[in-house]
Amino acid sequence: MADTETLCFDMYGTLCDTSSVTGALAAELDASDALVSRIDETWRAKQLQYSYQSALMEAYQPFWDVTADALDYALAQWGVAADDATREAILASYEHLDPYPDAVDTLTRLSEAGHTVTVLSNGNPGMLETLAENAGLAPHLDDVISADEVSTFKPNPAVYENAAARTDTPIADCRLVSGNAWDVAGAGNAGMATAWVDRANDPFERIGVEPSLTVDGLAGVADELA
CATH class of the missing domain: 1.10.150.240 (Putative phosphatase; domain 2)
Structure with missing residues (x-):
């Protein structure tokens, strides 16, 4: 990496x-x-x-x-x-979903550390842009990338591959951060590094690639990568 x-x-x-x-x-x-x-x-x-x-x-x-x-x-x-x-x-x-309490601080810390910080979501662009603004996340993001761009949904590899292409980054230098284990498994299968935010201390999925990093909250991602 x-x-x-x-x-x-x-x-x-x-x-x-x-x-x-x-x-x-x-x-x-x-x-x-x-x-x-x-x-x-x-x-x-x-x-x-x-x-x-x-x-x-x-x-x-x-x-x-x-x-x-x-x-x-x-x-x-x-x-x-x-x-x-x-x-x-x-x-x-x-x-108008509530952001997790550590969301803004995590994005800020990672951006200040030099990482490119994006959203990669199944939400269509209008949903994501509106929510990012309402939740106070938009000023802390470099881009918002939607699965809508490839007309399918995670965990199809095309969604993760499109994110790498959109950001002009080799997929191995992209890392999905998700609280959804199936999403992490899918991104790993597509060749991304991953960080699983396992807030509930759940077991990981039995199908797909295990996470590169596991933390119990978003702040843990910044602690490890910033």
């Missing part, structure tokens, strides 16, 4: 907390805390599942549409009705 790297941060579940949508769910729905938690879990699980399915079926649709379809499934699964205005208000929460 070079002394400085192109660092490709996943957005959802890495820089920003996807569970912060529970605030919008609670505000918009007549539902108990327990039901809100179940809807949140189903929504995220289906969002990921639908991204895998659309990639495998070669039936790409932007991540905003995937997210909307997953929300509709989650509401139907738990028998919760929502009119169009309520649904749109809940969906908008994906543009």
Whole structure:
């Protein structure tokens, strides 16, 4: 690896907390805390599942549409009705996710150390740019790279290869930073170095390449690389 790297941060579940949508769910729905938690879990699980399915079926649709379809499934699964205005208000929460407390400081430290700091995410460009601004991350990023550019989703190697090409960096000198083990496994398979942010102390995936670096929070990435 070079002394400085192109660092490709996943957005959802890495820089920003996807569970912060529970605030919008609670505000918009007549539902108990327990039901809100179940809807949140189903929504995220289906969002990921639908991204895998659309990639495998070669039936790409932007991540905003995937997210909307997953929300509709989650509401139907738990028998919760929502009119169009309520649904749109809940969906908008994906543009206002909370950044993890150590996100800005980590990006700042790594940038000051000479690394190129980017986002590499399944989100389509509009989603990512809006969220990066709202979460206060945009001033600390050199670029925002979307899987939309190759019309598929992680962990397809094309997504990681495109990030290397976009940043004019050999893929071996790029490092994916992600809180999603399947994403880390996919990036490693594509030839990237990786850093897994294992906040829950989970076991790693059994398929794909194991992480080059494992930390328990974003600050650990800066501690190791800055």
